[in-house]
Amino acid sequence: xxxxxxxxxxxxxxxxxxxxxxxxxxxxxxxxxxxxxxxxxxxxxxxxxxxxxxxxxxxxxxxxxxxxxxxxxxxxxxxxxxxxxxxxxxxxxxxxxxxxxxxxxxxxxxxxxxxxxxxxxxxxxxxxxxxxxxxxxxxxxxxxxxxxxxxxxxxxxxxxxxxxxxxxxxxxxxxxxxxxxxxxxxxxxxxxxxxxxxxxxxxxxxxxxxxxxxxxxxxxxxxxxxxxxxxxxxxxxxxxxxxxxxxxxxxxxxxxxxxxxxxxxxxxxxxxxxxxxxxxxxxxxxxxxxxxxxxxxxxxxxxxxxxxxxxxxxxxxxxxxxxxxxxxxxxxxxxxxxxxxxxxxxxxxxxxxxxxxxxxxxxxxxxxxxxxxxxxxxxxxxxxxxxxxxxxxxxxxxxxxxxxxxxxxxxxxxxxxxxxxxxxxxxxxxxxxxxxxxxxxxxxxxxxxxxxxxxxxxxxxxxxxxxxxxxxxxxxx
Amino acid sequence: xxxxxxxxxxxxxxxxxxxxxxxxxxxxxxxxxxxxxxxxxxxxxxxxxxxxxxxxxxxxxxxxxxxxxxxxxxxxxxxxxxxxxxxxxxxxxxxxxxxxxxxxxxxxxxxxxxxxxxxxxxxxxxxxxxxxxxxxxxxxxxxxxxxxxxxxxxxxxxxxxxxxxxxxxxxxxxxxxxxxxxxxxxxxxxxxxxxxxxxxxxxxxxxxxxxxxxxxxxxxxxxxxxxxxxxxxxxxxxxxxxxxxxxxxxxxxxxxxxxxxxxxxxxxxxxxxxxxxxxxxxxxxxxxxxxxxxxxxxxxxxxxxxxxxxxxxxxxxxxxxxxxxxxxxxxxxxxxxxxxxxxxxxxxxxxxxxxxxxxxxxxxxxxxxxxxxxxxxxxxxxxxxxxxxxxxxxxxxxxxxxxxxxxxxxxxxxxxxxxxxxxxxxxxxxxxxxxxxxxxxxxxxxxxxxxxxxxxxxxxxxxxxxxxxxxxxxxxx
Numbered sequence: 001x002x003x004x005x006x007x008x009x010x011x012x013x014x015x016x017x018x019x020x021x022x023x024x025x026x027x028x029x030x031x032x033x034x035x036x037x038x039x040x041x042x043x044x045x046x047x048x049x050x051x052x053x054x055x056x057x058x059x060x061x062x063x064x065x066x067x068x069x070x071x072x073x074x075x076x077x078x079x080x081x082x083x084x085x086x087x088x089x090x091x092x093x094x095x096x097x098x099x100x101x102x103x104x105x106x107x108x109x110x111x112x113x114x115x116x117x118x119x120x121x122x123x124x125x126x127x128x129x130x131x132x133x134x135x136x137x138x139x140x141x142x143x144x145x146x147x148x149x150x151x152x153x154x155x156x157x158x159x160x161x162x163x164x165x166x167x168x169x170x171x172x173x174x175x176x177x178x179x180x181x182x183x184x185x186x187x188x189x190x191x192x193x194x195x196x197x198x199x200x201x202x203x204x205x206x207x208x209x210x211x212x213x214x215x216x217x218x219x220x221x222x223x224x225x226x227x228x229x230x231x232x233x234x235x236x237x238x239x240x241x242x243x244x245x246x247x248x249x250x251x252x253x254x255x256x257x258x259x260x261x262x263x264x265x266x267x268x269x270x271x272x273x274x275x276x277x278x279x280x281x282x283x284x285x286x287x288x289x290x291x292x293x294x295x296x297x298x299x300x301x302x303x304x305x306x307x308x309x310x311x312x313x314x315x316x317x318x319x320x321x322x323x324x325x326x327x328x329x330x331x332x333x334x335x336x337x338x339x340x341x342x343x344x345x346x347x348x349x350x351x352x353x354x355x356x357x358x359x360x361x362x363x364x365x366x367x368x369x370x371x372x373x374x375x376x377x378x379x380x381x382x383x384x385x386x387x388x389x390x391x392x393x394x395x396x397x398x399x400x401x402x403x404x405x406x407x408x409x410x411x412x413x414x415x416x417x418x419x420x421x422x423x424x425x426x427x428x429x430x431x432x433x434x435x436x437x438x439x440x441x442x443x444x445x446x447x448x449x450x451x452x453x454x455x456x457x458x459x460x461x462x463x464x465x466x467x468x469x470x471x472x473x474x475x476x477x
Numbered sequence: 478x479x480x481x482x483x484x485x486x487x488x489x490x491x492x493x494x495x496x497x498x499x500x501x502x503x504x505x506x507x508x509x510x511x512x513x514x515x516x517x518x519x520x521x522x523x524x525x526x527x528x529x530x531x532x533x534x535x536x537x538x539x540x541x542x543x544x545x546x547x548x549x550x551x552x553x554x555x556x557x558x559x560x561x562x563x564x565x566x567x568x569x570x571x572x573x574x575x576x577x578x579x580x581x582x583x584x585x586x587x588x589x590x591x592x593x594x595x596x597x598x599x600x601x602x603x604x605x606x607x608x609x610x611x612x613x614x615x616x617x618x619x620x621x622x623x624x625x626x627x628x629x630x631x632x633x634x635x636x637x638x639x640x641x642x643x644x645x646x647x648x649x650x651x652x653x654x655x656x657x658x659x660x661x662x663x664x665x666x667x668x669x670x671x672x673x674x675x676x677x678x679x680x681x682x683x684x685x686x687x688x689x690x691x692x693x694x695x696x697x698x699x700x701x702x703x704x705x706x707x708x709x710x711x712x713x714x715x716x717x718x719x720x721x722x723x724x725x726x727x728x729x730x731x732x733x734x735x736x737x738x739x740x741x742x743x744x745x746x747x748x749x750x751x752x753x754x755x756x757x758x759x760x761x762x763x764x765x766x767x768x769x770x771x772x773x774x775x776x777x778x779x780x781x782x783x784x785x786x787x788x789x790x791x792x793x794x795x796x797x798x799x800x801x802x803x804x805x806x807x808x809x810x811x812x813x814x815x816x817x818x819x820x821x822x823x824x825x826x827x828x829x830x831x832x833x834x835x836x837x838x839x840x841x842x843x844x845x846x847x848x849x850x851x852x853x854x855x856x857x858x859x860x861x862x863x864x865x866x867x868x869x870x871x872x873x874x875x876x877x878x879x880x881x882x883x884x885x886x887x888x889x890x891x892x893x894x895x896x897x898x899x900x901x902x903x904x905x906x907x908x909x910x911x912x913x914x915x916x917x918x919x920x921x922x923x924x925x926x927x928x929x930x931x932x933x934x935x936x937x938x939x940x941x942x943x944x945x946x947x948x949x950x951x952x953x954x
């Protein structure tokens with residue numbers, strides 16, 4: 001028995017080595033120039049996986065500062081942290097871009113419950129960003145369940161004095177969970193704007209997640225064109241609570257739901273984008289941006305959203321520095337402020353770029369979590385899209401197979417123009433909405449290797465963009 | 478500010494929907510027959526993601542029974558659990574295959590420490606499977622650090638009376654972490670066999686992991702051709718402890734390491750493979766196996782290794798049943814016993830297949846964890862390998878891009894023959910060795926969607942194998 005298990009172990013080793021050999025030999029189908037690129041990319045991955053610092057940066061950001069909603073003391077600390085960190089990496093220059101940001105505060109922990117057959121059912125709940133508070137004593141009303149904005153609108157006056165309960169779940173058959181999010185998030189963003197018109201007393205929304213769990217997922221909402229006196233309190237309830245409430249409403253349609261929240265929107269607060277750059281060696285006037293957002297929701301520590309994007313973006317610059325990659329074009333690392341509720345940082349960055357007549361040739365945003373790499377989403381003209389997709393064979397050995405057309409990200413998309421190539425980093429999305437905007441978006445959910453593979457993927461893509469993009473489409477400021 | 482955030486949210490929804498549309502439209506490049514396959518595969522994924530039961534099965538196995546090392550009471554319970562579960566799914570027949578298995582027991586929790594500058598450094602340690610115990614009072618000796626079996630052999634008589642410390646870390650630059658494992662596991666399996674020859678007093682091995690952490694990783698070892706009196710106690714120490722010990726040895730080469738373990742190998746014990754099948758509708762004499770292993774190491778709950786493989790294999794059969802897929806060939810689900818330390822179940826299964834003149838045309842094993850799907854590893858003749866690789870365009874929309882030649886798995890590989898097509902399910906490997914053979918291989922490390930996507934991936938591949946494989950290469954018993 002010992003010998004046979006030894007044999008099996010050795011067989012396994014053999015198979016593993018075989019697989020590895022094959023990957024290397026397949027690279028012989030590359031052209032001479034592609035072999036150079038392949039070697040460069042390998043060196044970036046090797047460096048990220050053996051000398052990467054991003055995991056410890058993320059530990060520090062999430063565990064020392066934690067959640068950092070725009071306008072909060074934590075967001076202010078994160079700005080100082082970001083500036084110091086960028087300087088420590090040895091960028092050529094680091095500066096702050098002042099920007100005024102919304103300042104919404106959650107206040108006391110929210111409370112919600114209802115009575116079902118005499119039993120109090122407590123409901124995990126959280127106010128949505130920009131929602132007003134309930135009256136101090138809370139509010140109570142009967143509940144009408146709907147599954148879309150259209151269904152809500154059709155209710156019209158029937159919703160007056162009621163709480164409207166948006167309960168459309170994620171379509172779990174969609175492989176890309178962001179598509180499932182896209183199919184539901186309208187309820188959260190616009191629910192109150194639709195129901196405020198008809199005098200609903202409040203809106204509660206099923207949390208945006210694939211999972212059935214007990215975490216309320218916060219996120220931004222908007223009162224749209226409502227007059228301030230039409231504003232109504234809005235909150236998310238956990239997906240499990242939504243499922244149970246729906247069942248209880250069928251048995252007891254007149255049950256009264258109670259909730260209480262004390263959130264408020266304070267005057268806009270001063271804050272900053274944190275910006276640093278490595279100046280290009282040949283065409284320093286051409287700028288490529290890499291970034292994520294420094295702010296986060298307040299419930300968790302903003303680990304996957306978007307601590308990972310921040311530390312990966314800076315790791316990209318650090319990898320180029322440490323491995324003596326001299327980019328032709330300027331690489332600018334931006335920690336954007338206020339992506340979650342206003343994207344003021346993104347707008348300010350684009351506004352200043354225009355004002356200063358800066359010439360952006362491309363951008364890469366990481367704001368889809370820090371899970372294992374899958375690819376990039378390309379928002380560019382046809383020629384550049386085709387060019388970027390031609391790099392697939394260089395990227396596939398690293399699990400980067402997805403190079404489809406699509407959006408880039410909320411922070412760099414204001415830079416969009418015919419000649420600007422914008423790219424979104426797309427890691428695996430399966431676990432992302434388990435944590436998104438909740439109290440469990442914490443450091444322990446991030447895997448070191450997955451994070452580092454992401455940094456290396458981004459650096460590799462930017463290396464290729466730097467080398468080939470400008471040559472492909474000469475750009476004038 | 479409200480309107481602009483509303484706008485951004487809607488832009489996001491739009492981009493997400495756009496991406497989804499593109500995926501669907503790309504399927505128009507398929508032939509008529511491929512479109513049928515594409516629809517069938519989609520229905521399997523839809524069913525797995527909305528009606529999947531495997532996650533709750535896994536919760537039950539890992540949290541009610543837990544770790545289930547061969548010969549243990551827990552392994553016996555797992556057999557009963559597996560048989561009942563297979564029957565509950567409505568397979569055409571379910572039976573047990575008796576097999577005698579090794580029966581190694583860990584005994585009391587191991588202890589290890591050394592003195593460094595008068596300070597006691599405690600070391601997280603665990604005995605390796607099949608190791609003998611130390612003397613009751615433990616053993617203490619000076620330590621010699623090596624990084625390979627060759628380096629150890631070269632020491633020869635210098636190791637007499639010493640503890641040999643194998644400290645080769647994973648090569649973290651290998652993207653496939655199984656390749657890194659393959660490059661190190663020889664130390665664990667053969668270390669004692671090499672060092673017992675020269676009268677070393679014991680062997681300690683750095684844990685098999687990409688991470689620097691405090692968990693000792695157990696696993697099987699072998700005394701090879703040693704005489705029993707040459708056997709020496711062998712244990713794994715955590716990767717962090719190995720790193721620290723290595724540094725301390727540089728400063729203090731004569732420090733004495735102490736460890737104590739009370740493990741022993743008892744007489745072989747009776748156990749079972751659990752087998753069930755759905756009989757084929759056209760060629761029932763042709764058998765395709767799908768399986769994983771029911772036993773696990775004792776330290777954790779055997780969640781990723783290999784609870785996920787077990788429940789995914791049965792979910793495959795359940796998906797076919799519930800969605801009225803009638804396979805031409807017989808699908809046999811096997812919960813193999815004793816993969817971890819002996820593969821007796823695998824050998825018994827192959828032995829009985831030969832004895833009963835069964836005609837296996839293919840097999841699919843899931844024993845690489847339950848993370849997000851990446852593809853399959855193919856062990857088949859050239860014609861069938863080419864055939865299987867031609868299915869890539871049907872599988873790519875589900876993130877299944879890796880269809881390389883390679884091993885299948887320890888449990889089905891004894892079925893290998895020129896006409897048998899063996900396949901290993903290959904999920905993402907980045908996190909796998911964080912948990913492998915440790916106390917933290919527990920249910921909470923498994924994500925429901927990733928697990929279900931795996932079942933659907935496996936079912937899809939078997940659907941294609943059933944439809945095309947036998948037609949491609951007629952097989953006679």
